[in-house]
Amino acid sequence: MEIKEKFSGIYLIDNNLATINSAPGFKPFGEHTEVIDKKEYRFWDPYRSKAAAAIIKGVKEFPIKIGIKILYLGAAHGYTCSFLSNIIGNKGIIYAIEFSERCFHELLPICEKYKNIVPILADARKPELYSWVEKVDVVYCDIAQPDQTEIAIRNCNEFLKEKGWLMLAVKTQSIDVTKSTKEITRQEIEKLKNAGFEIIDWKILDPFEEKHSFIIARKV
């Protein structure tokens, strides 16, 4: 079995993405795991996670690293969060915002095992409701709303450190069904530039997620 470290804490095992499980034996999404040299690897499915899809599509930077702090908007039931949790380790922290009570309920058992995830039931449009959250290195936004870029920018203005990173999943159909994924992504990129972000890279996520793109930007 060939193992390559693609980015810090993210491995390619025979061309499949994986992280090292920080709670060995725990596989909350029925994911495939493999023990190699006494480490348990969890396989990370690009069809279920836009961050994983962006890596497979060849994004050149991936700002999630060991020990960092993340504000995650739209945690849902925690699939992607659980892998980011493995990467950042126990010195890092994820503040996971989710406004659906049903999803939040499913997120809680993940946070019990991966203790660096702090679940917060709140609307990402109202950052004043979680103003106690500290400054973070990365704002990760995947909320599939028409004003998702504006919401992401607002949260970055409140919580992102200087030179911090924004990782933005864009569901282009939520914004305008009449335009192509590329056109909408360019439009959202302009909004980010006007708000003082440098665009580091972006990818269209098909075939993993149709009509989605993923933007990695940095506050300058």
Ligand SMILES: C[S@@+](CC[C@H](N)C(=O)[O-])C[C@H]1O[C@@H](n2cnc3c(N)ncnc32)[C@H](O)[C@@H]1O
């Ligand atoms: C596409 S799903 C996120 C999937 C998740 N990021 C993953 O990869 O595992 C979008 C989530 O954002 C949540 N959401 C949408 N608008 C929101 C808002 N304004 N505040 C908080 N959560 C929101 C939805 O309830 C949903 O769970």
